[in-house]
Amino acid sequence: MTVIPVKRLDAAKSRLRGAVARDRHPELVLAMVCDTAAAVLNASTVAGLIVVTDDPVVAGAVRDLGAKVAPDPGAGLNAALRSGAEEIAGLGTHRAVLTGDLPALRSGQLDAALAAVSGRGFVPDAAGTGTVLLAAAPRVPLDPRFGPGSAAAHLASGAAPLTGDWPGLRQDVDTAADLDVVLRLGAGDRTHTLLRDVGLSQACTPAGCAR
Numbered sequence: 103m104t105v106i107p108v109k110r111l112d113a114a115k116s117r118l119r120g121a122v123a124r125d126r127h128p129e130l131v132l133a134m135v136c137d138t139a140a141a142v143l144n145a146s147t148v149a150g151l152i153v154v155t156d157d158p159v160v161a162g163a164v165r166d167l168g169a170k171v172a173p174d175p176g177a178g179l180n181a182a183l184r185s186g187a188e189e190i191a192g193l194g195t196h197r198a199v200l201t202g203d204l205p206a207l208r209s210g211q212l213d214a215a216l217a218a219v220s221g222r223g224f225v226p227d228a229a230g231t232g233t234v235l236l237a238a239a240p241r242v243p244l245d246p247r248f249g250p251g252s253a254a255a256h257l258a259s260g261a262a263p264l265t266g267d268w269p270g271l272r273q274d275v276d277t278a279a280d281l282d283v284v285l286r287l288g289a290g291d292r293t294h295t296l297l298r299d300v301g302l303s304q305a306c307t308p309a310g311c312a313r
């Protein structure tokens with residue numbers, strides 16, 4: 103079972119504000135969440151997706167893609183992840199949690215990363231300081247430690263770092279500069295369409311940018 107936490111759209115991705123016009127910001131965040139969720143639901147080793155969110159627009163959109171929605175306990179990111187992964191998915195199953203800002207995620211990269219997990223493992227983000235994926239085998243507590251410096255925190259807590267050629271999985275979007283990288287890697291359809299509409303990706307297709 104896989105879990106994605108998503109903040110309310112009016113508060114999400116504050117460091118990305120200004121990358122697109124203010125009134126398109128919630129659409130951009132939603133497009134990235136939906137592209138991430140679609141890639142997860144398409145992965146052959148993923149049994150299902152729970153999105154932990156209190157945002158009704160996010161909830162409706164991810165339900166349409168085939169995800170389940172669980173309420174946010176309102177006690178921060180790690181509490182949202184624990185609630186989705188352990189209270190809902192149950193300790194007896196494989197659990198994986200991913201951030202909702204991976205619009206260049208490819209299902210095959212997620213399958214490969216999940217296949218590399220034994221016990222408890224994590225995938226650092228492209229910068230190497232954050233975490234994009236944390237997974238635990240049945241009966242192993244997930245013990246999420248997301249937040250600033252989470253790669254070091256997950257390592258210190260005994261999770262194994264998973265490294266592979268998974269550029270779309272590792273590329274989270276925190277800032278406008280990350281959007282450029284995502285466009286070069288090939289953004290999912292929804293993110294790509296929105297960035298094209300606002301004039302940020304004329305030379306790019308969903309498969310990547312012309313060089």
Ligand SMILES: Nc1nc2c(ncn2[C@@H]2O[C@H](COP(=O)(O)OP(=O)(O)OP(=O)(O)O)[C@@H](O)[C@H]2O)c(=O)[nH]1
Binds near residue numbers: 116155177202
């Ligand atoms: N349900 C839930 N999701 C959260 C919470 N905090 C962060 N997230 C989600 O966790 C993922 C990773 O968080 P960040 O990359 O820090 O995203 P963010 O907090 O929206 O971004 P900034 O405002 O720029 O810090 C994103 O999918 C967020 O929507 C929370 O309290 N509850």
Ligand SMILES: C=C(OP(=O)(O)O)C(=O)O
Binds near residue numbers: 251253
């Ligand atoms: C919450 C996290 O995301 P970021 O550092 O990208 O905000 C994290 O990496 O643990």
